[in-house]
Amino acid sequence: MKIYINADSIVTPIGFGTQENLAALCSYRSGLTNHTTSDVSDTPIVMSEFHDHSIRLESKILDLESQYTKFERLVIMAITDILDQTHIDLEDKTVGIVISTTKGNSVLIDHTAESQDGRVSLWKTSDRIGRYFGAANRPIIVSNACISGLSAMIVGKRLIEAGVYESVIVAGCDVLTHFITSGFKSFKSLSAKRCVPFDARRDGLNLGEGAGAVLLSPNYDENSILLAGGAISNDANHISGPSRTGYELNLAIRGAMREAGVEPADISFVNTHGTATVYNDEMESKAVTLAELQNCPVQSLKPYFGHTLGASGIIEAIVCAHELRMGTVFGTFGYERPGTPMPLKVSAEHQRIRKMRHCVKTASGFGGCNAAIVLSLPQYAKPELETQPAQLRSIRSISVFNSQIKVGKRIVFSSKSTEYGTFIREAFKKLGDENLKFYKMDNLCKLGYVAAGYLLNNVEFKPEEMGIIVMNAVGSLDTDLDHERIISEQGDAMASPSVFVYTLPNVVVGEICIRYKIKGENTFFIREGHESEVTMKYIEKAMERQNLRYCITGWLELIGSRYRVNLNLLENTGFKGDKGDTIETAEAAEVEKPRKPRRKPTKPKAAGNEQVDGEDFLTTESTKNTEK
């Protein structure tokens, strides 16, 4: 099945709607300006930020401002633009919504509040957006650090391939706040000038805000662009520093090209993440070369938009789609001289490309994640990769709750201590693991790390054969509150990098990948509860398309003293590759076939008394939840 981008919208400080943004790019207009004072940073900062009044003027819907946060308004604007271009109706049960963001409404996080504003939870803010449109299906939220946008497009594509939806609107957005700017500042990764990706002078990135949305469907018209392939990988190296070799981003690029059926010679240009930090661009130059794309024109759009985080993958992919149509590759604004270990064909000026056919778009992020997609002009589409449906069985399941760890129904560890810190340290020591990095992790990562230790006991696999697709309701809220407390009490300058790095939920996946050398797909969903139909269909399709032999899936959540893990280790018995020995455990069982996709937004039912839903988690630490 071929999936196309059939409508798109970009909402950024340089334009409302895709055409305005493309016009800005054509005339080398950047949204990046120096703000000596600002509402989102204690110190001067170069960023691409909306003027509030411009959003107000453009949003057209007058009552939007009073009821919805800036994040919600931007997503609503981008989706409205898509709906205006098409006959798509979100009340239609066959239409899905996937939303990508790193920090959503981080402006509302408040450590002093007795109860967090409900909209801090990404599933709640997404539900509000869904309700605004009267959507038949609840949005699915992907929070995968800086690859979120590309992740969400891959999720949208696979959900259509899996038959869950007939079409999907994928929307990504992030807005800048003290929370975000102080964190990047603590990493010393911000440039005081407009960023210059791949240039020898590059000294950091600039942040930007914006939203992007695309409509994905198998329908085709003369303006469609084919989303021909997509893949995700993990460095399994470090939670914040990029790989030193670029090998894993290269794996994602090759995976996406394999799905699209294209060879390096077919690629007309590469749109990289290109943040302009020293190490990111260095890594990308190596990855592009390993993927044999070093002869293609390479661009980064960050000098125009800044790094728009969870929106960047979508915004930049939309620009790529139009570049394919226009026969133009936009220049990497400001680029002067090469500064990467492997030479790349970067140009400051826009270039006409005569043989425009396919392009590769990449992204990399905290937690060691990488993503790549291939976009194609439909007339040059190659035969799609043929794969066999995954045959799943559960090799082992693990639950962690109430100072107790169970493998299947067997208790493998329990602690007398009801205090989380003591329990998790004891459980870690019982594993015989002497990794001192454990003590540096935040509580969510410690939980995931220990659970994975028990789950993967005696399991052997190749790095690319194992994936991790997990979810929870509150993301990384436990550590978000720590970071917010530090900056509100001591100022932005005292933000701690070792706290900030854990304010992304997918970093727990990164920690597990590093410890167990896992390099396959890694995706973090935010869901209200442990509902299984849609995510199971996704997991099944991801394992099939990425040729995963194993996948760690399930629920992983912690807030304050409350925690819950329910993870499964799945095996694809239809895996194609060197199978070696199969793993036999006492707990192995066939996986129940995912049921039909849920057609109505209903409250997920609790599956037995072990079920904990997100609402419960968010409110138990305090007394009530204020949905505004």
Add this chain to the structure above:
Amino acid sequence: MEELIEKLKGELIAELNLEEVTPADIDAEAPLFGDGGLGLDSIDALEIILILERNYGIKIENPAQGKEIFYSVKTLAEYITANQKK
């Protein structure tokens, strides 16, 4: 100097979450980063920059500059002694 070295060891253990490590375990002249020694990484380097700023009023803007200063607890103590505002 000895006093400062001991104080620094305590600060590193507390701020970098070096549980299971005691001040006696830290050799003042051994490398702090890389394999062996304490195995600190780039995030730890950024945290040490914060310790210098908060506790000693010393600013290091460029992390690359830190490489020699942060080699060991001893080099760190020497740098603080030379640069601390009296």
